[in-house]
Amino acid sequence: DAGVIQSPRHEVTEMGQEVTLRCKPISGHDYLFWYRQTMMRGLELLIYFNNNVPIDDSGMPEDRFSAKMPNASFSTLKIQPSEPRDSAVYFCASSSPHGTSGRISSSYNEQFFGPGTRLTVL
Amino acid sequence: RKEVEQDPGPFNVPEGATVAFNCTYSNSASQSFFWYRQDCRKEPKLLMSVYSSGNEDGRFTAQLNRASQYISLLIRDSKLSDSATYLCVVILPDSSYKLIFGSGTRLLVRP
Numbered sequence: 296d297a298g299v300i301q302s303p304r305h306e307v308t309e310m311g312q313e314v315t316l317r318c319k320p321i322s323g324h325d326y327l328f329w330y331r332q333t334m335m336r337g338l339e340l341l342i343y344f345n346n347n348v349p350i351d352d353s354g355m356p357e358d359r360f361s362a363k364m365p366n367a368s369f370s371t372l373k374i375q376p377s378e379p380r381d382s383a384v385y386f387c388a389s390s391s392p393h394g395t396s397g398r399i400s401s402s403y404n405e406q407f408f409g410p411g412t413r414l415t416v417l
Numbered sequence: 418r419k420e421v422e423q424d425p426g427p428f429n430v431p432e433g434a435t436v437a438f439n440c441t442y443s444n445s446a447s448q449s450f451f452w453y454r455q456d457c458r459k460e461p462k463l464l465m466s467v468y469s470s471g472n473e474d475g476r477f478t479a480q481l482n483r484a485s486q487y488i489s490l491l492i493r494d495s496k497l498s499d500s501a502t503y504l505c506v507v508i509l510p511d512s513s514y515k516l517i518f519g520s521g522t523r524l525l526v527r528p
Contacts, residue, residue: 326514337520338461338504351515386460390514404449404514408460 297321299409301387307415313375316412319368320389328406329362329372330386338386344370377416384411418443421507421519429525434495438522440505441487449508450481450488455521456501464490464503495526 300319308314320327328343342352347364355362359378364370374381388406423440430436442450450467465472467479467488478491492499505519 328516338518340515340517343514345514351512404508404516405451405463406516408462410460 299387299389299407301385301409301412303412304410305413305415307417308377309417310378311376312416313373314377314381314414314416316372316385316387316414318370318372318387318409320370320387321391321407322368324389324391324407325367326390326392326406327364327370328388328390329370330388330408331383332386332411333383341372374414377414379416382414382416384413386411419519420444420509420517421505423505423519423522425520425522427523427525429527430495431527432495432497434526435491435493436495436524437489437491438503438505438524439487439489440519440522441485442505442507443486444507444509445483445486446510447507448510450479451506451516452477452479452488452490453504453506453518454501455504461504461518492524495524497526497528500524500526 299321302317325346329341330338331341332338339354341354342362343350344364360374362372386408388408390406420443428436452464453461454464455461465474465479467481469481471480476493480489502521502523504521507517
C-alpha cells in the first residue's frame with residue numbers, strides 16, 4: 296500500500312511568492328498532521344485535522360500560513376507571501392485510531408509521515 | 418523550559434557497543450511516550466512505544482520513570498544501521514493525538 300504522499304519533494308521560490316504544498320494521507324486514516332522541521336526549532340506541529348476538520352491550528356506561525364482539507368484524501372498547506380525564514384522541511388503525517396484489525400491499536404496514535412517537502416525561499 | 422528535552426549528541430560509538438539515551442519531559446501529567454527514529458534526510462518513523470512497565474524489542478529497550486519524568490532508550494550490540502537521530506515523543510494530557518517531539522539525539526555507529 297502507498298504511504299503518505301507529498302508533493303513537490305523540493306521547492307525553491309523567491310521571497311513574496313505563494314507556495315502550495317500537497318499531501319495525500321494513507322487511505323482510511325482520519326487524522327492528518329502538518330509539521331515543519333528546522334535545525335533551530337526541530338519538528339513542530341503546525342496544524343492537525345480530524346475527519347477533514349481542523350482541530351488545532353495553534354502551531355501555525357502567522358496569518359501567512361493556511362491549511363485546508365477539502366476531502367479525506369487531500370490536504371494543502373499554503374504560504375502567502377513566503378519569506379526566507381519559512382525555509383524548512385514540511386512533513387505531512389496521517390494516523391488512525393484503528394489498526395488493521397479494526398480494533399483500537401496499542402499504538403493508536405502512531406503517525407505515518409510522508410517523505411517531506413524541502414522548501415527554500417530565496 | 419522546553420516540554421521535551423534531549424541531549425543532541427552526537428553519540429559516537431563502535432559497532433557492538435551498548436548506548437543509552439535519556440529524555441526529560443516537563444509536564445508530569447503526560448500520558449504517552451514514544452521513540453521515533455529519523456534517518457538523514459528522511460521522515461521520522463515510530464521505533465517503539467514506551468510503557469510504564471518498560472518494554473523490549475530485540476536489541477532495543479525503552480523505560481519510563483514517571484517520578485523523575487524521563488524516558489530512556491537502550492540499544493545493545495549497536496549496528497552500523499542504527500546510525501540515525503532518535504526523537505523522544507510525548508503526548509500531553511489535553512490531546513491524545515498531538516505529539517510533542519524532542520529535538521533528537523544523533524547516534525553514529527562506527528565500524
